[in-house]
Amino acid sequence: MMTILLQWSVEQLQPYVTQTREEILAVLEVPPRPGLGDVAFPCYALAREWRKPPDAIAEELAARFNEGASGVSAQAAGPYLNLSFDPQQWAPKLLAAALAHDYGHSAVGQGQRVIIDMSSPNIAKPFGVGHLRSTMIGNALANLYRISGYEVVTVNHIGDWGTQFGKLMEAYKRWGNEEVLKEAPIRESLRLYVKFHEETEEDDTLEAEARRWFWRLENGDAEALRLWQYFVSVSLEEFERVYARLGVKFDHTLGESFYNDKMEAVVSQLRELELLEESDGAQVVRLDDEGVPPCLILKSDGTTIYPTRDLATALYRKTEMNGDLLLYVVGGEQKLHFQQVFHVLKRMGVGWSHQCRHIPFGLMKIDGRKMSTRKGQVVYLDEVLDEAVRKAEEIIEEKNAALDNRREVAEAVGIGAIVFGDLKHNRMLEVDFSLDEAIKFEGETGPYVQYTAARGYKLLKTGMDKGLAVDEILQDGVYLYSAAAWECLKMVAAYPAAIEEALRVHEPSVLARHLLEVSKSFNRFYNQDRVITESSEETLAKLGIVAAAVQVLRSGLQLLGVKSPQQI
Structure with a gap:
């Protein structure tokens, strides 16, 4: 889903192959593990033209590529050519795109009216x-x-x-x-x-x-x-x-x-x-x-x-x-x-x-039962919402008893848990709803995403309290090179592609699952990298990642119909 990196990969590969931009883009993949690089190019389609097995083509391409490319390295992995982008050079470019105010927006449907029943x-x-x-x-x-x-x-x-x-x-x-x-x-x-x-x-x-x-x-x-x-x-x-x-x-x-x-x-x-x-x-x-x-x-x-x-x-x-x-x-x-x-x-x-x-x-x-109004087997939504809000308020009281607007936040978290708990599933699957699972603040839940966004917002506020102009975040690759920072930025960069795919297949779960991945990568970055440091330049650069992740999480939750409290 990494649209920006995939597009950059096409530009990097074009001088070395005869395929069109569209043909290259169609076959590019994201490697299953970060250690294998950022983008993978399968060489099968070149076998007939080059009259060589795909493994040999990948080896030859890697050697030629590494002689001329700057900021991108290539490595053969069987029939795949894996590209790795240098974070110090490319992270600022990813961050700049992600911090745009209209990030995720597109004009693909301009002039068309859709009526949704x-x-x-x-x-x-x-x-x-x-x-x-x-x-x-x-x-x-x-x-x-x-x-x-x-x-x-x-x-x-x-x-x-x-x-x-x-x-x-x-x-x-x-x-x-x-x-x-x-x-x-x-x-x-x-x-x-x-x-x-x-x-x-x-x-x-x-x-x-x-x-x-x-x-x-x-x-x-x-x-x-x-x-x-x-x-x-x-x-x-x-x-x-x-x-x-x-x-x-x-x-x-x-x-x-x-x-x-x-x-x-x-x-x-x-x-x-x-x-x-x-x-x-x-x-x-x-x-x-x-x-x-x-x-x-x-x-x-x-x-x-x-x-x-x-x-x-x-x-x-x-x-x-x-x-x-x-x-x-x-x-x-x-x-x-x-x-x-x-x-x-x-x-x-x-x-x-x-x-x-x-x-x-x-x-x-x-609880495994299908509802039927003819038989009176109905679980009133209002009652479920009330129970979710009550459970959320209990958890919030344990985590942050001094929170001023606790009831308002509990309403957002409780209802958000139910909505996200539904939308994270492929819509064609049967959903056996469990409130106890949906309301958890850890795991693949709405409260986990909401809490992650609130944690990021708190970091941004800490930066502002220190007198840092967070709205003038530095995009300095010197401070954005760690593995955790790079992986988080790549997840943030995939947000527009997640929206595009969710719409293509009419599947909100695509976006919900992506927000979970952004949350996981952000929390790894938060736990492995020290964001607020003695250096204003380093802090501002890292706050850029925080700001981009928070913007994606809050925007994505809003698209799903889930509120995102600034404090939980």
């Missing part, structure tokens, strides 16, 4: 830990797109329509109590929803009654609308409180109901294109050529279903919101659904169906 909880259901993944993966991706020059529009596609409202209304009419509902609307709604599914095992008329309620809702029945509006209003109020705590904001909150008046046009267009076919009384679009089951558009009773609304949604986001790229951060269990929707769009003749992308992720479990 994220979070999307269901009305009248609790905001559980399971909703965290879509919310925070989507938030991180939005930040990664922004720092890469894209115009980003975030949309919370609230689940405020569908047959579940018929179930809730029937349950409320049978077993509900208005006073209890007002006292605890979300918990009472969940209780009623769970009871409905329990009772359906004994009473097979309930499902039909629920469908009748939803039919009434779709046809503007006053009582159905009143109940629906109440469930929506209390749920949104609860959601906003949780989002504020997570530091997540949306450009638009548009429920599925927003697209109700837009679905008829979609159905009409499908009919005009002769794409609709009847199947057991329902209307479907067959996708046999794509190897995908038919996409249901209208149920047998004439009511709409998810694909209908998502087709209307995609068309609206493209034509009215002018999205160049439409992303859907939704669980992996919806893979088939989005395949069907995107294939139907393609059948409709739109030229942009390939710009729609499903960003799936694996389940989040608690």
Whole structure:
């Protein structure tokens, strides 16, 4: 990932090989151990041209390279040519780049608008830990797109329509109590929803009654609308409180109901294109050529279903919101659904169906259990956040009892532990969440990265307290040559490449893992090199590494949606 060093390596190698810059860059590697050098060039591709085995080519290249290169040495290691950059000459250049105020920013997406569908909880259901993944993966991706020059529009596609409202209304009419509902609307709604599914095992008329309620809702029945509006209003109020705590904001909150008046046009267009076919009384679009089951558009009773609304949604986001790229951060269990929707769009003749992308992720479990609102197996996110903050405050009190804003810092560390603890995993993996592991201040955790950044900030403050002008840091290679300093600088130098790769594969864990590596290399530098010394020049030079590492850690955490307190 060391973009700068890789680019420099291309410049160093070009006089000795006939490959283009792009061809050289494509094969360069980072050696597995620091002792093997900084960059490795495999010589396999030269074997045919040079008519020699790769090992012999590496030996010959090393000899020729070392005769002419300055500040860079070469060593053959089997079929690889390993390059080592002289830290005294090159460290100041790495440091200068890393201290730029816009470090990590790029303009690669300039002029393009990306619309990100994220979070999307269901009305009248609790905001559980399971909703965290879509919310925070989507938030991180939005930040990664922004720092890469894209115009980003975030949309919370609230689940405020569908047959579940018929179930809730029937349950409320049978077993509900208005006073209890007002006292605890979300918990009472969940209780009623769970009871409905329990009772359906004994009473097979309930499902039909629920469908009748939803039919009434779709046809503007006053009582159905009143109940629906109440469930929506209390749920949104609860959601906003949780989002504020997570530091997540949306450009638009548009429920599925927003697209109700837009679905008829979609159905009409499908009919005009002769794409609709009847199947057991329902209307479907067959996708046999794509190897995908038919996409249901209208149920047998004439009511709409998810694909209908998502087709209307995609068309609206493209034509009215002018999205160049439409992303859907939704669980992996919806893979088939989005395949069907995107294939139907393609059948409709739109030229942009390939710009729609499903960003799936694996389940989040608690102690090995999958959560289910139907069975009432929900772990409320708020309760987990409270517990994380409480544990963080206990640890902070042990480490720094005199900290003035302890509660505020505990909130940042506790919530950051949960967010980072999720985002450090590949998004396709199932996450079995453990709060005790996530809240630790050592190991691969958010608090470890936050604490490392705070430690670096304290060093910078110490320098300022000594009267040193930290904003005029010296980039003097004489003091930046140690192995620990050089390795730390190389990790800092890889930050832009980590952002680029995380965005390319839509994988925030790439950035999270990189921040862990920066933290490890910085702590090795901190423990092995004395930063604050009797020499102002040496101190300022080393504080340059500190400043660069702190900037990367704080900037990277911000991209992931994690706060970075200056003191912990």
